Amino acid sequence: MSREILTVVETVSNEKGLNPEDIFEAIEEALVVSTKKRVYTEQPEVAVRVEIDRDTGDYDTYRYWTVVADEDHEMPACQLAISDLDENEWSIGDIKEEQIESIEFGRIAATQAKQVIIQKIREAERALTADAFEPRIGEMMYGEVKKQTRDGYIIDLGDNAEGYLSRDQMLPREQLRVKSRINAILYHVNRDNRGAQLLLSRTSPDMLIALMNKEVPEINEQIIEIRDVARQPGVRAKISVKTNDHRIDPVGACIGMRGTRIQAVQSELDGERIDVIVWSDDPAQYIISALEPADVSSIILDEDAKTADIIFTANDQLARAIGAQGQNVRLASELTGYKLNMMLEAEYLERQQNETKAYIELFYNRLEVDEDLAQALVDVGFTSIEEVAYVPAETFYDIEGLDDDAIEMIQERAKEVVIADELVKQQNMKEPSEELLTMDGMTTDWAYKLAQRDIITLDDLAEQAVFDLEDIEGLDEKIAGELIMKARESWFNEE
Incomplete structure (x- = not known):
């Protein structure tokens, strides 16, 4: 049997490229499972270990117990109370073991070992794939559609690697056919042993960046830089560019002769309209460019709050800046990082007058x-x-x-x-109760903000809904829900 174990280790190691130590550990694990099933059927909590000699293939089996404090002695099958031992010889946490008769590495143990080894092979293969592809996150992959699933497509990337393109990472109305070839961005590598491993996207901003790199040599050569990208996948996108050579027009280079370069990108993205604008380190000029083709009359910036009031003299320019269903202003806001407030000049003047009147009254009265x-x-x-x-x-x-x-x-x-x-x-200022201040997960800042809303006690908090709290700074929907459920535990405890 010892020679059989060594043969299994050598064969699997050579065929699958696994570390022999991983295979020895898999066989040890299989022998432990088989021993417990055969010898300790009525005591599944018994602790057993098997040790295989890596040179000879011989193995020994041991049953062991963990030394615990008397009050923790709850599982006699695998624990020993400290009071039952010589305290001069043993300490809490020590392991006491005794050798028992080993079972043969027979058919049952071999089958169990095979299952464990197969699992380890899968884990090893996934680890190798993850190691190979993690450095390539953000890179554009080219592959063939292999299979359609309920929620997406499996893409053959070559070299036995498969990517997964879910429907929510596809362009709207996009339909793929088996055997067709597509480009997609690798945006995540899943190291867990379940689920798709290489996750692809065609909606990521990185997809547009990669396609522009491919079609515009000046970008690839770093003569032109892509600074920001905003996308509504399959519909419209804005991309800002900067030239490192003032002899070259960055927008013209990206569009290409008669629009050939930008058309190639749009074609790959199912006709997605792409606006190429010049990046500027002047926020006002950058915002004005991002809102093209609208004609901005004036702009008032708050750089600290990252907001801007955009003023127009004519309705048609305001409508053009907003775009269909707010598309243009939404993308411009995402591109520049500013919240954009759009208004007509008359509306702005009226707001200014109201603000001025309010400030005058404040100083006059106070x-x-x-x-x-x-x-x-x-x-x-x-x-x-x-x-x-x-x-x-x-x-x-x-x-x-x-x-x-x-x-x-x-x-x-x-x-x-x-x-x-x-x-x-x-x-x-209202004071939160001690029980609210000290509850698990609560911070002092949140407790005082809740108190200002008359949420003083745990019962007050327990009666809230998530949407009542999610506007408090730092409290997202998940944390608010957890705090409310924690507060409600007192109700269940009373019952």
């Missing part, structure tokens, strides 16, 4: 200044009491008729208002 001074503060650019209180005094010098004493009085009054508001806020 700072107790006259309307002219309130108007002057707004004209200088103040929009809050905090700004008035803490900006340098020089900021007020543009307001006619204000001397240093008047400026100091205004700022002192503003500081009094800010401090008074803070005291009121603190007095009105």
Whole structure:
């Protein structure tokens, strides 16, 4: 039997390219399973190990017990209480074992070993595939449609590798035929031992980048850089480019003579319309370019908040900027990273007037200044009491008729208002209960934000729905659901 084990190890190792040690471990595992089934049928929790001599193929079998504290002694079949042993010789966590008679490596054990070995072969093959393809994530793969499944297609990538293209990673209305050849991006390698391993996509922005690399030599040669991509797969895309050689027009190079280059990309993407624009490090200019072909009248940026008000003088330009079903502005926003607020000039002026009126009333009522001074503060650019209180005094010098004493009085009054508001806020702040503060998964910040919504106790939290909480910063749908279910445990415990 020892020679048979060595023969199995050598044969499988040579045929499948597996590490002999992995095969020895598989046979040991199979012998353990067979021993427990044959010898300890009534005690499946018994702990057994088999040790094979790697040189001779001989093997020994051992039954073992783990030494545990008396209060943890719950499984006598594989545990020994420390009080039953010499405490000078044994410690908790030690393993006590005794050799038992080994079963033969017969048909049952061999069958079991075969199953384990097959599983290890599959695992090893998947590991090799993962090692080979993980460095290629983001690369475009070319393969043949091998088979259609319920939810997608299996793609033969050659060299015994298969990719999986699910329907949600395909272009809308796209139909593939078996034996047809396609391009797709490798976007994920699954190392788990279940499910498709090489996951492909035709909707990823990387797909458009790879196709542009293929069709535009200047991109491949890094004369032109692709900076940002936004896609509505199969419908429309925007791609921004930058030239590293000012003699070359990046947009013209990407489009090609008579549009041949961009048409080749569009054809591969089922007619997806592609807008190529020039990237700019000036956010305003970049946004204006991204909204083409609309004619922007003016733009007001908030670079900290990453928002922009885009103003148009005519309805038709506003409609063109928004695009069909909001497509153009949505892609422009995704491309530039700015939230874009589109409006007509009249609407913007009305909003400005309303904001100005609100600020004047704020300063008039809270700072107790006259309307002219309130108007002057707004004209200088103040929009809050905090700004008035803490900006340098020089900021007020543009307001006619204000001397240093008047400026100091205004700022002192503003500081009094800010401090008074803070005291009121603190007095009105509600305290979360201790049980809410200390529950598993809860943070102090979340607990106080919940308390401001009158969610003080665990019962209050348990009565909430997920959508009641998901607007709290840091609390996504998953975490909110987990906290609510944790709070509801008290109800079940009471029952």
